[in-house]
Amino acid sequence: MRVRTFTATTMPDAMAQVRAEMGEDAVILSSQRSKRGVEVKAAAERKPAQTLENIDSVYGRLAALEAELERRLVAAVAEPRIAAPRAAPETWTSDAIAARLAFHELPIPLIAKLIRTAEKLGGEPGPAWLGQALDAHLSFQPLPPSLERPIVLVGPPGAGKTACAAKLAVRSVLAGRAATLITADTSAGAANQIEAFADLIRMRVESAETPRALAAVIDRLRTEDPDRAIIVDTAGINPFDPPEMAHLRDLVEAAEAEPILVTPALGGADMEDCAMMFTALGPKRLIVTRLDIARRLGGLLQAATVSGLAFAQGAASPYIAETLEPLNPFSLARRLLTGAAEPLQAGAPS
Numbered sequence: 001m002r003v004r005t006f007t008a009t010t011m012p013d014a015m016a017q018v019r020a021e022m023g024e025d026a027v028i029l030s031s032q033r034s035k036r037g038v039e040v041k042a043a044a045e046r047k048p049a050q051t052l053e054n055i056d057s058v059y060g061r062l063a064a065l066e067a068e069l070e071r072r073l074v075a076a077v078a079e080p081r082i083a084a085p086r087a088a089p090e091t092w093t094s095d096a097i098a099a100r101l102a103f104h105e106l107p108i109p110l111i112a113k114l115i116r117t118a119e120k121l122g123g124e125p126g127p128a129w130l131g132q133a134l135d136a137h138l139s140f141q142p143l144p145p146s147l148e149r150p151i152v153l154v155g156p157p158g159a160g161k162t163a164c165a166a167k168l169a170v171r172s173v174l175a176g177r178a179a180t181l182i183t184a185d186t187s188a189g190a191a192n193q194i195e196a197f198a199d200l201i202r203m204r205v206e207s208a209e210t211p212r213a214l215a216a217v218i219d220r221l222r223t224e225d226p227d228r229a230i231i232v233d234t235a236g237i238n239p240f241d242p243p244e245m246a247h248l249r250d251l252v253e254a255a256e257a258e259p260i261l262v263t264p265a266l267g268g269a270d271m272e273d274c275a276m277m278f279t280a281l282g283p284k285r286l287i288v289t290r291l292d293i294a295r296r297l298g299g300l301l302q303a304a305t306v307s308g309l310a311f312a313q314g315a316a317s318p319y320i321a322e323t324l325e326p327l328n329p330f331s332l333a334r335r336l337l338t339g340a341a342e343p344l345q346a347g348a349p350s
Contacts (some may be wrong), residue, residue: 003042003043003276003277003279003280004021004022004041004042004043005039005040005041005042005332006018006021006039006040006041006042007034007036007037007038007039007040008037008038008040009036009037009038010037010038010056010226011031011040013037013038014038014039015032015040015296017040018040018042020111020290021180022042022043022044023044025044026042026043026044027042027043027044027242028040028041028042028279029041029042029043029245029280030037031248039252041215041280042080042278043277043280055223060098064183068072068255075135078101092124092125092126092127092249092337093125094115094118094125094131096121096124096125097115097118097129097130098111098115098127098335100222100337101114101115101298101336102338103296103337104296104297104298104336105116105268105296105298105299106298106301106302107298107302110301110305111274112301113137114130114133114137115133117132117133117136117137118130118132118133121133121136126337127330127333127334127337128330128333130333130336130337131328131329131330131332131333131334132329134329134332134333135307135329137311138301138304138305138310138311138329138332139304139308139310139311140283140310140311140312140327140328141285141310141311141312142167142311142312142313142327142328143168143260143285143312143313143324143326145171145172145174145175146172146175146176146177147168147172147177147179147229147231148215148253149229149256149257149258150218150229150230150231150232150258151168151230151232151255151257151258151259151260152184152229152232152251152252152255152257152258152259152260153165153231153232153233153234153259153260153287154234154237154239154241154248154252154259154260154261154262154278154281154283155240155261155262155263155278156236156237156238156263156274157235157237158236158264159236159262159263159264159289159317160262160264160289160290160315161233161234161236161262162183162233162278163289163315163318164231164262164287164289164313164315164319165181165233166181167269167315167323167324168229168231169181169203169229169231170233170323171323171324172229173203177227177228177229178190178225178227178228178229179203179229179230180203180205180206180221180229180230180231181203181204181205181206181210181231181233182205182206182207182208182214182218182230182231182232182233183205183206183207183232183233183236183307184185184207184208184209184214184232184233184234184235184251185233185235185236186207186209187235206221211250211254212254213236214232214254214255215254215255218230218232218255218256218257230257232251232255232257234248235248239274239277239278240277245277245280245281248281249280249281250284252281257287258283258284259281259282259283260283260285260286260287260312261278261283261285261287261309262286262287262289263275263276263286263287263288263300263303264288264289264290264294265289265290265291265294265297265300265314266290266293266294267287267299267300268296268298268299269299269302270299270304271299271300271303272299272302272303272307274303275303275304275306275307275309276303276306276307278307278339279307279308279309283309284309285309285310285311286304286310286311286312287307287312287313287314287315287324288300288311288313288314288315288327289314289315289318290315291314291315291335292316292317295309295339297335297336311327311328311332312326312327313325313326313327314326314327314331322326
Protein backbone atom coordinates (compact mmCIF):
# COMPACT_ATOMS: atom_id res chain seq x y z
CA MET A 1 0.00 0.00 0.00
CA ARG A 2 1.38 3.41 -1.05
CA VAL A 3 0.27 6.55 0.83
CA ARG A 4 1.10 10.02 -0.51
CA THR A 5 0.08 13.60 0.19
CA PHE A 6 -0.61 16.02 -2.69
CA THR A 7 -0.79 19.82 -2.46
CA ALA A 8 -2.46 22.07 -5.03
CA THR A 9 -4.24 25.41 -5.21
CA THR A 10 -7.64 23.82 -5.90
CA MET A 11 -9.27 20.44 -5.25
CA PRO A 12 -9.59 19.57 -9.00
CA ASP A 13 -5.85 20.21 -9.42
CA ALA A 14 -5.07 18.00 -6.41
CA MET A 15 -7.30 15.21 -7.75
CA ALA A 16 -5.57 15.45 -11.12
CA GLN A 17 -2.22 14.93 -9.38
CA VAL A 18 -3.62 11.92 -7.51
CA ARG A 19 -4.87 10.29 -10.72
CA ALA A 20 -1.65 11.04 -12.57
CA GLU A 21 0.63 9.67 -9.86
CA MET A 22 -1.42 6.85 -8.33
CA GLY A 23 -4.02 5.90 -10.95
CA GLU A 24 -7.79 5.81 -11.07
CA ASP A 25 -8.04 3.24 -8.25
CA ALA A 26 -6.50 5.54 -5.63
CA VAL A 27 -8.50 5.97 -2.40
CA ILE A 28 -8.78 9.42 -0.82
CA LEU A 29 -7.97 9.13 2.90
CA SER A 30 -8.38 12.79 3.87
CA SER A 31 -8.46 16.33 2.51
CA GLN A 32 -8.01 19.68 4.20
CA ARG A 33 -7.34 23.33 3.54
CA SER A 34 -3.86 24.67 4.18
CA LYS A 35 -1.92 27.88 3.65
CA ARG A 36 -0.72 26.44 0.34
CA GLY A 37 -4.23 25.57 -0.86
CA VAL A 38 -5.59 22.02 -0.60
CA GLU A 39 -3.83 18.96 0.85
CA VAL A 40 -5.13 15.54 -0.17
CA LYS A 41 -3.83 12.26 1.29
CA ALA A 42 -4.42 9.26 -0.98
CA ALA A 43 -3.57 5.54 -0.92
CA ALA A 44 -3.21 2.94 -3.67
CA GLU A 45 -1.93 -0.57 -4.05
CA ARG A 46 1.76 -0.78 -4.85
CA LYS A 47 2.69 -1.04 -8.48
CA PRO A 48 4.05 -4.46 -9.48
CA ALA A 49 7.76 -4.71 -8.81
CA GLN A 50 8.37 -6.01 -12.33
CA THR A 51 6.93 -6.12 -15.84
CA LEU A 52 7.73 -8.35 -18.77
CA GLU A 53 10.24 -5.75 -19.95
CA ASN A 54 12.26 -5.41 -16.76
CA ILE A 55 11.81 -8.75 -15.01
CA ASP A 56 15.41 -9.84 -15.69
CA SER A 57 16.89 -6.71 -14.11
CA VAL A 58 14.57 -6.95 -11.10
CA TYR A 59 15.56 -10.52 -10.41
CA GLY A 60 19.19 -9.55 -10.92
CA ARG A 61 18.96 -6.90 -8.19
CA LEU A 62 17.13 -9.30 -5.88
CA ALA A 63 19.84 -11.92 -6.38
CA ALA A 64 22.50 -9.36 -5.50
CA LEU A 65 20.70 -8.48 -2.26
CA GLU A 66 20.30 -12.12 -1.30
CA ALA A 67 23.94 -12.88 -2.06
CA GLU A 68 25.04 -10.29 0.51
CA LEU A 69 23.67 -12.41 3.33
CA GLU A 70 23.53 -15.83 1.72
CA ARG A 71 26.27 -17.36 3.83
CA ARG A 72 24.83 -15.91 7.02
CA LEU A 73 21.29 -17.12 6.40
CA VAL A 74 21.95 -20.71 5.37
CA ALA A 75 21.19 -21.99 8.85
CA ALA A 76 17.96 -19.99 9.05
CA VAL A 77 16.77 -21.16 5.63
CA ALA A 78 17.37 -24.76 6.60
CA GLU A 79 15.59 -24.35 9.95
CA PRO A 80 12.08 -25.90 10.01
CA ARG A 81 9.39 -23.22 10.29
CA ILE A 82 7.87 -24.95 13.32
CA ALA A 83 11.14 -25.23 15.20
CA ALA A 84 11.29 -23.61 18.60
CA PRO A 85 13.53 -20.55 18.99
CA ARG A 86 17.05 -21.61 19.84
CA ALA A 87 18.59 -20.75 23.15
CA ALA A 88 20.83 -17.70 23.12
CA PRO A 89 24.47 -18.69 22.55
CA GLU A 90 27.04 -17.81 25.17
CA THR A 91 28.86 -15.72 22.57
CA TRP A 92 26.88 -14.05 19.82
CA THR A 93 28.23 -13.55 16.30
CA SER A 94 26.93 -11.36 13.51
CA ASP A 95 26.07 -14.52 11.56
CA ALA A 96 24.01 -15.89 14.44
CA ILE A 97 22.18 -12.57 14.80
CA ALA A 98 21.45 -12.46 11.06
CA ALA A 99 20.03 -15.99 11.31
CA ARG A 100 17.76 -15.00 14.20
CA LEU A 101 16.47 -12.00 12.24
CA ALA A 102 15.79 -14.31 9.29
CA PHE A 103 13.82 -16.60 11.64
CA HIS A 104 11.62 -13.58 12.43
CA GLU A 105 11.08 -13.16 8.67
CA LEU A 106 12.50 -9.65 8.39
CA PRO A 107 13.02 -8.66 4.76
CA ILE A 108 16.56 -9.45 3.63
CA PRO A 109 17.37 -5.79 2.77
CA LEU A 110 16.35 -4.75 6.30
CA ILE A 111 18.49 -7.48 7.85
CA ALA A 112 21.45 -6.33 5.76
CA LYS A 113 20.89 -2.72 6.79
CA LEU A 114 20.74 -3.58 10.51
CA ILE A 115 23.85 -5.78 10.37
CA ARG A 116 25.83 -3.14 8.45
CA THR A 117 24.81 -0.42 10.91
CA ALA A 118 25.66 -2.54 13.94
CA GLU A 119 29.07 -3.39 12.49
CA LYS A 120 29.72 0.26 11.71
CA LEU A 121 28.78 1.37 15.24
CA GLY A 122 31.05 -1.26 16.73
CA GLY A 123 31.00 -3.31 19.89
CA GLU A 124 30.60 -7.02 20.56
CA PRO A 125 27.69 -8.76 18.77
CA GLY A 126 24.74 -9.35 21.08
CA PRO A 127 21.49 -7.70 22.20
CA ALA A 128 23.12 -4.31 22.89
CA TRP A 129 24.95 -4.50 19.53
CA LEU A 130 21.67 -5.10 17.68
CA GLY A 131 19.86 -2.58 19.88
CA GLN A 132 22.03 0.32 18.73
CA ALA A 133 21.23 -0.58 15.10
CA LEU A 134 17.49 -0.70 15.86
CA ASP A 135 17.82 2.68 17.54
CA ALA A 136 19.38 4.08 14.36
CA HIS A 137 16.60 2.87 12.04
CA LEU A 138 13.42 2.85 14.19
CA SER A 139 11.71 5.36 16.49
CA PHE A 140 10.98 4.79 20.18
CA GLN A 141 8.75 7.15 22.20
CA PRO A 142 7.44 5.52 25.41
CA LEU A 143 4.43 7.15 27.01
CA PRO A 144 5.06 9.06 30.25
CA PRO A 145 3.57 7.42 33.37
CA SER A 146 1.31 10.44 33.87
CA LEU A 147 -0.54 11.31 30.66
CA GLU A 148 -0.55 15.05 30.05
CA ARG A 149 -3.26 15.07 27.35
CA PRO A 150 -6.16 12.79 26.43
CA ILE A 151 -5.32 9.81 24.26
CA VAL A 152 -7.53 7.84 21.89
CA LEU A 153 -6.66 4.20 21.26
CA VAL A 154 -7.36 3.07 17.69
CA GLY A 155 -6.77 -0.19 15.89
CA PRO A 156 -8.23 -3.26 14.21
CA PRO A 157 -10.71 -5.60 15.93
CA GLY A 158 -9.20 -7.83 18.60
CA ALA A 159 -6.05 -5.75 19.01
CA GLY A 160 -6.51 -5.46 22.79
CA LYS A 161 -7.37 -1.76 22.99
CA THR A 162 -9.72 -2.12 25.97
CA ALA A 163 -7.18 -3.99 28.07
CA CYS A 164 -4.54 -1.40 27.11
CA ALA A 165 -6.89 1.42 28.13
CA ALA A 166 -7.32 -0.15 31.57
CA LYS A 167 -3.56 -0.71 31.94
CA LEU A 168 -2.84 2.92 31.03
CA ALA A 169 -5.40 4.07 33.59
CA VAL A 170 -3.66 1.96 36.25
CA ARG A 171 -0.28 3.47 35.27
CA SER A 172 -1.65 6.95 35.70
CA VAL A 173 -3.15 6.22 39.12
CA LEU A 174 0.10 4.62 40.30
CA ALA A 175 1.87 7.80 39.16
CA GLY A 176 -0.40 9.82 41.48
CA ARG A 177 -2.85 11.13 38.93
CA ALA A 178 -6.59 10.43 38.70
CA ALA A 179 -7.81 8.82 35.49
CA THR A 180 -11.09 8.22 33.68
CA LEU A 181 -11.88 5.70 30.97
CA ILE A 182 -14.20 6.71 28.15
CA THR A 183 -15.60 4.15 25.74
CA ALA A 184 -16.72 5.20 22.29
CA ASP A 185 -17.66 1.59 21.51
CA THR A 186 -21.20 1.25 22.83
CA SER A 187 -21.91 -2.27 21.56
CA ALA A 188 -23.15 -4.61 24.29
CA GLY A 189 -20.07 -6.83 24.40
CA ALA A 190 -17.62 -3.93 24.41
CA ALA A 191 -19.51 -2.05 27.12
CA ASN A 192 -19.55 -5.15 29.34
CA GLN A 193 -15.84 -5.73 28.84
CA ILE A 194 -14.69 -2.24 29.75
CA GLU A 195 -17.09 -2.11 32.72
CA ALA A 196 -15.62 -5.38 33.97
CA PHE A 197 -12.11 -3.93 33.71
CA ALA A 198 -13.25 -0.73 35.42
CA ASP A 199 -14.75 -2.70 38.31
CA LEU A 200 -11.43 -4.50 38.80
CA ILE A 201 -9.52 -1.23 39.10
CA ARG A 202 -12.38 0.62 40.85
CA MET A 203 -12.68 3.32 38.24
CA ARG A 204 -15.69 4.93 36.64
CA VAL A 205 -16.37 4.64 32.93
CA GLU A 206 -17.96 7.29 30.72
CA SER A 207 -19.52 6.48 27.36
CA ALA A 208 -19.86 8.57 24.21
CA GLU A 209 -21.35 7.22 21.01
CA THR A 210 -20.91 10.28 18.77
CA PRO A 211 -18.08 12.79 18.24
CA ARG A 212 -20.22 15.56 19.77
CA ALA A 213 -20.97 13.47 22.84
CA LEU A 214 -17.28 12.59 23.22
CA ALA A 215 -16.26 16.26 23.07
CA ALA A 216 -18.89 17.11 25.71
CA VAL A 217 -17.71 14.36 28.09
CA ILE A 218 -14.06 15.42 27.78
CA ASP A 219 -14.93 19.10 28.33
CA ARG A 220 -16.85 18.19 31.49
CA LEU A 221 -14.04 16.02 32.83
CA ARG A 222 -11.48 18.77 32.19
CA THR A 223 -13.66 21.25 34.02
CA GLU A 224 -14.03 18.93 37.02
CA ASP A 225 -10.32 18.11 37.20
CA PRO A 226 -7.87 19.67 34.69
CA ASP A 227 -5.11 17.25 35.76
CA ARG A 228 -7.15 14.09 35.21
CA ALA A 229 -5.75 11.57 32.70
CA ILE A 230 -8.32 10.71 30.02
CA ILE A 231 -8.11 7.50 28.00
CA VAL A 232 -10.61 6.90 25.19
CA ASP A 233 -11.27 3.36 23.96
CA THR A 234 -12.75 2.98 20.46
CA ALA A 235 -14.30 0.17 18.47
CA GLY A 236 -12.01 -1.98 16.40
CA ILE A 237 -12.40 -1.06 12.75
CA ASN A 238 -11.40 -2.21 9.30
CA PRO A 239 -8.89 0.44 8.13
CA PHE A 240 -9.79 -0.36 4.51
CA ASP A 241 -13.43 0.65 5.09
CA PRO A 242 -13.76 4.41 4.32
CA PRO A 243 -16.98 5.01 6.36
CA GLU A 244 -15.50 3.36 9.45
CA MET A 245 -12.29 5.35 9.08
CA ALA A 246 -14.24 8.58 8.61
CA HIS A 247 -16.24 8.00 11.82
CA LEU A 248 -13.09 7.20 13.78
CA ARG A 249 -11.37 10.30 12.38
CA ASP A 250 -14.32 12.41 13.59
CA LEU A 251 -13.98 10.92 17.09
CA VAL A 252 -10.25 11.67 17.22
CA GLU A 253 -10.75 15.25 16.08
CA ALA A 254 -13.62 15.82 18.52
CA ALA A 255 -11.50 14.56 21.43
CA GLU A 256 -8.59 16.88 20.55
CA ALA A 257 -6.44 13.99 21.73
CA GLU A 258 -3.38 12.05 20.67
CA PRO A 259 -4.38 8.96 18.67
CA ILE A 260 -2.25 5.90 19.39
CA LEU A 261 -2.37 2.77 17.26
CA VAL A 262 -2.79 -0.51 19.14
CA THR A 263 -1.73 -3.52 17.09
CA PRO A 264 -1.07 -7.16 17.93
CA ALA A 265 2.44 -8.44 17.25
CA LEU A 266 0.85 -11.20 15.14
CA GLY A 267 -0.07 -10.46 11.56
CA GLY A 268 2.92 -10.87 9.26
CA ALA A 269 3.11 -8.89 6.03
CA ASP A 270 -0.45 -7.55 6.34
CA MET A 271 0.65 -5.39 9.26
CA GLU A 272 2.46 -3.02 6.91
CA ASP A 273 -0.64 -2.06 4.91
CA CYS A 274 -2.78 -1.91 8.07
CA ALA A 275 -0.37 0.45 9.82
CA MET A 276 -0.09 2.68 6.76
CA MET A 277 -3.88 3.05 6.56
CA PHE A 278 -4.17 3.98 10.24
CA THR A 279 -1.56 6.72 9.84
CA ALA A 280 -4.30 8.72 8.08
CA LEU A 281 -5.75 9.32 11.57
CA GLY A 282 -2.54 11.03 12.69
CA PRO A 283 -0.97 8.61 15.21
CA LYS A 284 2.74 9.01 15.90
CA ARG A 285 3.12 6.06 18.28
CA LEU A 286 1.98 2.46 18.54
CA ILE A 287 1.37 0.03 21.38
CA VAL A 288 2.13 -3.61 20.59
CA THR A 289 0.03 -6.38 22.19
CA ARG A 290 0.28 -10.19 22.30
CA LEU A 291 4.06 -10.17 22.53
CA ASP A 292 3.78 -13.28 24.68
CA ILE A 293 2.44 -15.43 21.84
CA ALA A 294 4.15 -13.86 18.83
CA ARG A 295 7.02 -16.02 17.55
CA ARG A 296 8.04 -13.87 14.59
CA LEU A 297 8.24 -10.08 14.73
CA GLY A 298 9.37 -9.33 11.19
CA GLY A 299 5.97 -8.01 10.10
CA LEU A 300 5.87 -5.68 13.09
CA LEU A 301 9.32 -4.22 12.43
CA GLN A 302 8.61 -3.75 8.74
CA ALA A 303 5.30 -2.02 9.54
CA ALA A 304 7.05 0.40 11.89
CA THR A 305 9.82 1.00 9.36
CA VAL A 306 7.46 1.84 6.49
CA SER A 307 4.84 3.78 8.48
CA GLY A 308 7.32 5.78 10.58
CA LEU A 309 5.35 5.06 13.76
CA ALA A 310 7.34 5.05 16.99
CA PHE A 311 7.21 2.15 19.43
CA ALA A 312 5.66 3.26 22.71
CA GLN A 313 4.71 0.32 24.94
CA GLY A 314 4.31 -3.43 24.68
CA ALA A 315 1.92 -5.89 26.33
CA ALA A 316 3.05 -9.44 26.98
CA SER A 317 -0.08 -10.39 28.94
CA PRO A 318 -3.83 -9.68 28.76
CA TYR A 319 -4.03 -9.35 32.55
CA ILE A 320 -4.60 -5.87 33.94
CA ALA A 321 -2.23 -6.48 36.87
CA GLU A 322 0.65 -6.95 34.41
CA THR A 323 1.24 -3.45 33.11
CA LEU A 324 2.52 -2.24 29.78
CA GLU A 325 6.29 -2.34 29.40
CA PRO A 326 8.18 0.47 27.64
CA LEU A 327 9.57 -0.62 24.29
CA ASN A 328 13.10 0.59 23.70
CA PRO A 329 15.65 -0.62 21.13
CA PHE A 330 17.45 -2.84 23.63
CA SER A 331 14.35 -4.58 25.02
CA LEU A 332 13.21 -5.15 21.42
CA ALA A 333 16.64 -6.56 20.52
CA ARG A 334 16.41 -9.00 23.41
CA ARG A 335 12.99 -10.15 22.20
CA LEU A 336 14.32 -10.67 18.70
CA LEU A 337 17.34 -12.66 19.84
CA THR A 338 16.07 -14.58 22.88
CA GLY A 339 12.29 -14.44 22.63
CA ALA A 340 11.99 -12.51 25.91
CA ALA A 341 12.88 -9.15 27.37
CA GLU A 342 14.97 -10.04 30.39
CA PRO A 343 17.14 -7.24 31.79
CA LEU A 344 20.62 -6.95 30.34
CA GLN A 345 23.69 -7.65 32.40
CA ALA A 346 24.91 -4.90 34.66
CA GLY A 347 26.53 -2.08 32.75
CA ALA A 348 24.69 -2.76 29.48
CA PRO A 349 22.15 -0.33 28.03
CA SER A 350 18.57 -0.85 29.17
